[in-house]
Amino acid sequence: MGGSVTKPFHALVHLVRKPHTVKIPYEKHTDMLGTELPTERYRGYHVNDIEACIGCGFCGRICMNAAITYVEIPELKGVTKGLPKRPVVDYGRCCFCGLCTDVCPTKSLKLVPKYNYVDEDKNTFKVIASPLLKKNDGVKISRDYLVFSIDDLHEKLGDYIDEIIRKKEEEKKKKAAEKAKAKKENAKEEDKSKQEKS
Amino acid sequence: MMAKELFPEAQELRKGRIRIETTKDKVTEIVKKLKENGYEHFVMLSCVDWIKDGKFELVYHMWSYEYREHVMISIKVDRDGDSMVTLRDLFPQIETYEREIHEMFGVNFVGNPRLGEFILEGWPHMPPMRKDFDTEKFVNEIYYKIPEVKEE
């Protein structure tokens, strides 16, 4: 304990130190390098791309909290691949471990770095993982983007499913056109080769 | 002396892990002998429920800082109504492990004065760590059945 006379005054340094309080919610949370947190890797709420999802049920099987159940969406029948059922996540059970995303074979289920979910009603924590992933770039999780009930889902899904169908038909047409084109070219080439032969 | 020299019947699981299978009446002697031979750190006492054989396996873990060796002394006791002698005189911390195993499995330890309520409070059912206690069924029958508070 080398006591020096000036030692007590060392504390004065702290008067000019920059405060390290993060003034949430008025300020953004950054780390020491200035990267905004949370980063991409953060395991927040679920987002499911219902076009890519095939309803295999792996996420529900690996979930040790039985947090993932499934809901049947008849509109999806024939529109997307696989079964027309999609996961419903219960945030009264979820522990954000991310095992469900690891087993997802299509990688359609993702955890996004959003975490604020405060509500006074405990019945609102069962959520159909947002189907609006592609519609709104930059996924925002707030009450407006979450789908709570099946009725709500049909209402919110209406346009979305039309869009999926439209896209699919477009794709089909495109493919058909390409095929036709390829056939034509093939035929032409054959003609050419025949001509050359002859 | 190392455990293998003391007890030739000991089985080596891998480097530094020795397992001795023995019977109930020899445990005190073995633990004492090991303690005198440098195995002075009593790691823990654990219990495994082998429900198919109708036995509990009590495993006494000891470690020697000198030889860097871990010894598991395992004995089998009957699942129902069997008891074991307490070893709290050899190592004071065994008392706590015995209390826990008594509460969670129902093994009786003769000579331990502090057996009784330890972790649970007012538990009326069978000791919960036994394999035949189905926790999911229990939860569904009790906690999820407790009614919600109805508002008029």
Place this chain on the structure above:
Amino acid sequence: MKPIVKEYELFIGPNHPGATGNMSYHIWVEGDKVKKAETRVGYLHRGFEKLMEKRIWMQNVPLVCRICVPEPDVNEAAYSMAVEDLMGWEIPERAKYIRTIILEMARLSAHLLTVGGIAASLGIYTAAQWGVGDRDYLLDVFEQITGARVYHIYIWPGGVRWDVPKNTKELLTKVLDYLEKRMPLYEDLIIKNKVFIRRAADVGVIPKDKAIKWGVTGPNLRSAGYQLDFRKLEPYAAYDKIDFEVPYYPKLGEYEVLSEGSDIYTRTAIRMLEMQQSINIIRQALKDMPEGDVLLKHPQWFAWKVPAGYSYVRVESSKGEFGYFVVSDGGKKPVRVHVRGPSYTHGINVMETIAKGLNVADFAPTAISLDVCPPDIER
């Protein structure tokens, strides 16, 4: 005048700022001296070991980290190592180094919390504010590496979950520099502070000849005068390739040796030295970390069977020896996972014994300086 009440009982906790988390002590006091103490636990009992028996091997990974809240990574590491031991896996070299970094960061953050807590229990609240505040910078790094602030679920059977992001080295170096710069301030505030020394020296002593017999491990054992550390005795992760010293009493470096063995002062001093050692270890690991894979190829999770056998694996945590006893019968689920938490002996037997003869005012600092973490007692 004779005092009216000479003997009385006192309940410390569970709702008490001096209790270490959600646990309670029942003490019998005569005048100002504690005559007898009993630890009451069970407020956090969740039956983890029961739950683990009904989940498949992989599903247990998110579960185990909940066993010790201030330092969850040691549990993940111990469970993973036990599974690897049964499977006979050797994890990739890079994963070993990453594990070392993560475990040392966890130790650092847990020690910051504890040292701050010990100081706060003696009235130096500034230290608690600093400790928690500085720990938060480490949590920021954790968050970027693992994806969560507290429960990381990062160390997996077979390696680590994913590789560290590119900026880790830069960021971690900056945080470590900052922490190193802060260390002298902590020293002035706590360990070299006369007020602290007066309260902490020769209080709550664990006698040297009893320490091993009572099952004391970790910093508490080293403060009693043994240079015993499972990082050296049974090296796991990459500790065998890293050059570091284990601080122990009476070699307290620049700190004065003021007392005989494990009292609050030495326990704090050892923790301060360990923090500096951790910074050193992380620096080395960052420098030596090789390139390569970080995770072995897993079997299909749902059908994964682990060979039958017994495995006991231990990890040196910030509190002491964390051991996992895993029994498998060759099935998809473990037969038994038994956790040996360091607080089990520290919090119950050791605390009950050394509390005898303490002043009531010294009771809480003693309990906190043993670094008791209730969730690993009852699990």
Place this chain on the structure above:
Amino acid sequence: MTLNHDDWGKVARMMSKRSLWMVHFCTGCGAMEMPPVMTSRYDMERFGMHAMATPRQADVFLVTGYLAVKTLKRVVQVYEQMRDPKYVIGFGSCTINGGMYWDSYNTIKDLSKYIPVDVYIAGCMPRPEAIIDSFLKLMDMIDKGEAIGWKKYHKYYDQYKRNQRMAYSYRLDEVEDIKEDDAK
């Protein structure tokens, strides 16, 4: 100008929302995110919130995570010691529907069956940002007079007590009131 009863209530609410004191009771693992919120990094004293050791001086009770039945007894006692108006924040998934411990034999699953909850935060564990969000939400609710959990507790006291006793006994039948020394 005279103010009637309702207006005074409004004034009182406006003032009380700016000085919410919190019970310092770490009930579950969620308590680990409380130190950062309480201390300088996130600093909840910016909102007039402060940790209080005794329940008698506190307004807010944060139930941080799961509750073992043994803790529930203490929690109920602490809650009953708090003075009105009092508010409860259910912290983390465990208070909503059991969370991680949905099949554990020793934790209660749904906190609102035992004591009224005003605000829930989802997450395991919730980030400090989310915790502060919940405080702001609670303040907002107090301002509007929506946080009326404590009134509910008075009104449906019998039902809450019945549920608590069921949990204490680990059975569906009620038991006599717990003994005095059990509650310590």
